[in-house]
Amino acid sequence: MEGIYQHFRAEEHSFIDVALEWILQVEDQYTPRLTDFLDPRQRLILESVVGGYDHMKVKFWGGVAHAERRRALIYPDYYEPTDTDFQITLFDIRYPVKFTTLSHQTILGTVMSLGMKRDIFGDILTENELWQFFVMSEMKEYISLQLDKIGKVNIMLEELSLDQALPVRTDWEYVGTTITSLRLDLVVATAHNISRQKAKQLVQGKLVKVNWKTVENPDFECEELDIISARGYGRVKLGEINGHTKKDKIRMEIGYLR
Structure with missing residues (x-):
């Protein structure tokens, strides 16, 4: 091996x-x-x-x-x-929807503040004001006892059967583009139509992940099928590389979640 x-x-x-x-x-x-x-x-x-x-x-x-x-x-x-x-539990988050809103970042930040690894939790699902998340069943009792607030919002957790889970967004819409190299800062700049300098600041500020791992090096070389997320800009997926133009730019596709 x-x-x-x-x-x-x-x-x-x-x-x-x-x-x-x-x-x-x-x-x-x-x-x-x-x-x-x-x-x-x-x-x-x-x-x-x-x-x-x-x-x-x-x-x-x-x-x-x-x-x-x-x-x-x-x-x-x-x-x-x-x-x-697979021992997976689904929790529904009950909170005062008329008076506040939740976000993926706030939910994840709160559960991580309990001192648990990200690997303990599965997807966080949302639809309109509804929020749910998956967790290892081995940890459900602890989470039920410890998690009574998301940020400053009082919440209650209700265990649901897995067939009551909200739908997952899975459709990528691909757009063709050309790019001079597959450096991470250039890919982020091209994907989100921002300046190269801004993209470099995001990378160096630990705000960009490649395949769910933080990458701080703007020179990092991206590859086909990489998933790249930039804080505040969303997530993209690199599609196929389709050769080069006459000016030696790389032809490729970038996917965006619908």
């Missing part, structure tokens, strides 16, 4: 090491291994690593179809997994 490292960026090698530990644990104990919530890039890496092992499989589930963050179940091929194996 040494060759797996060459297919991924150097900063992703530590996650490959963790994935290999999970797989060896399943091999040794011959029982399934459930992970925390993983982002799409981590799932891609894990799926690639598991693919190098005979009689080993992996399945992902985030509580609802098309969830961005999902738990992984690594298991021997004799095992037949079900959705209940």
Whole structure:
């Protein structure tokens, strides 16, 4: 499996090491291994690593179809997994909607302030004034006891069945463009129609993530299928690179969530 490292960026090698530990644990104990919530890039890496092992499989589930963050179940091929194996709880946030509003950032910031890792939580869902989030079932009792405010807003949590989850936005609309290089600051500037200097400030200010990891280097080289989010500007996905123009600019597509 040494060759797996060459297919991924150097900063992703530590996650490959963790994935290999999970797989060896399943091999040794011959029982399934459930992970925390993983982002799409981590799932891609894990799926690639598991693919190098005979009689080993992996399945992902985030509580609802098309969830961005999902738990992984690594298991021997004799095992037949079900959705209940993933131990996911859905909470609905009840709050005074007539007097205040919530935001994704405020909700995430509050739950993180409880001293828990982001990996414990799945997607945060919203529709109009409704807000829900997924969490590992192992932590639901603790969260129920600890989380009674979002920011300064008093809230109550109500556990719902997973089939009551709000829909997930999944449609990307791609726009063709040309770009002189795939430097992160240039990609952010092009995607959001802002100046190169402004994009560089966002990156250096730790406000830009590539595949859910903060990147502070404006020179960072982006690749096809990278998901790039800039605080205050939203998220984009890099599509196919379609060669070069006569002036040697890169032809590519940038996807925006509808």
